[in-house]
Amino acid sequence: MVELTLPKNSKVNRNGKTYAAKDGAENTRTFRVYRYDPSTPDNPSVDTYEVDVSNVSMVLDALIKIKNEMDPTLSFRRSCREGVCGSCAMNINGANTLACTKGMDELGNGDVSVYPLPHQPVVRDLVTDLSKFYEQHAYIEPYLQAKTDDPETEWRQSPEDRAKLDGLYECILCACCSTSCPSYWWNGDKDGKDEYLGPAALLQAYRWLADSRDQLDNERLDKLEDEFKLYRCHTIMNCTQVCPKHLNPAKAISDIKRMMVNRPDKKTPEKQAAE
Ligand code: SF4
Ligand code: SF4
Ligand code: FES
Structure with a gap:
């Protein structure tokens, strides 16, 4: 297993925000997502999202769901959604991979951690400077x-x-x-x-x-x-x-x-x- 290494400008403040799932959601999964906002001094942090994963098959779908339904400020790169463009590369549960081809069924049962690619300068959230x-x-x-x-x-x-x-x-x-x-x-x-x-x-x-x-x-x-x-x-x-x-x-x-x-x-x- 590849060890998780934090991005270059990291010192994680784990007291990030927590976003609950909508009332009535029965099939939820906890995502802990690295956040970095260059416009504020409180950086970085890890936000927690309780995501209703009933219709979610890939990690990228979960991130899009978070952005569309819970927190529009979350930033990440993506384009093809087919494992072709390479833009959604990030560190998921301690290993670098593409969010669009990483199936939820490959992640076991625990919380899902989502970090930017290790040891690169972070521009914002999951977006690194390459x-x-x-x-x-x-x-x-x-x-x-x-x-x-x-x-x-x-x-x-x-x-x-x-x-x-x-x-x-x-x-x-x-x-x-x-x-x-x-x-x-x-x-x-x-x-x-x-x-x-x-x-x-x-x-x-x-x-x-x-x-x-x-x-x-x-x-x-x-x-x-x-x-x-x-x-x-x-x-x-x-x-x-x-x-x-x-x-x-x-x-x-x-x-x-x-x-x-x-x-x-x-x-x-x-x-x-x-x-
Ligand atoms: S490129 Fe890096 S990870 Fe790959 S074999 Fe060489 S030292 Fe190891
Ligand atoms: S992991 Fe490296 S070798 Fe494999 S597709 Fe990405 S850049 Fe190319
Ligand atoms: S969005 Fe293109 S490789 Fe994932």
Whole structure:
């Protein structure tokens, strides 16, 4: 089980508000939800909602019900409601996941705790600032790069080579993996210096390294070769355990390490010193 770690600006004041269910509600469930309002000094707190879950199948449905019927100030991101956009990623009962694909029937019988993604700056309530996460994604240059000057060249890919991207291209950049990784909590945000990129960015890095049409393997590996960007993964496996798309970032990271060791054109100390 992934341990619950509070967001960066946290010191929870547990004396939050309590919202009772409507009179007559028979099938209720208690939700304890992290609240952070940047416009008030009393932050953060945990509010309690007794939710009538008679017609609620997913945690996101319960949050929408709270917002529509009990407390319109509750803020959270969501869009597709189908596990496709990645925006409803949050920490539910101590594990990062997507609220829209987390079934109420998967939660056992106790209270349901809902927190923002761990160790990220909170903007408001369950909404975190993922700017650093997206910067790290941009760093790995997530697009096809070839060394040809001929714009008419068609880059074909065999079905076998295409199959090598399965388990990689499906990533929805929800950040569940990176924000559950202890090494990412400690090394993921250091003002650009000695920074670990985290499992999501590294899975995407491998997605392009594994693509038979991309010709920049060596340059891509150069960009990852220092003590921090790649090698701060200690194979703790939280990333793979929580990924709601059932991907395996830890394996992608070990595949990059293997490429790094086996490549003929290794980054030389001279090259490193010239950077
Ligand atoms: S690898 Fe999985 S958990 Fe990580 S960002 Fe992609 S979809 Fe989300
Ligand atoms: S396997 Fe690596 S990336 Fe995944 S949680 Fe562990 S340290 Fe983080
Ligand atoms: S709302 Fe899009 S993944 Fe949950």
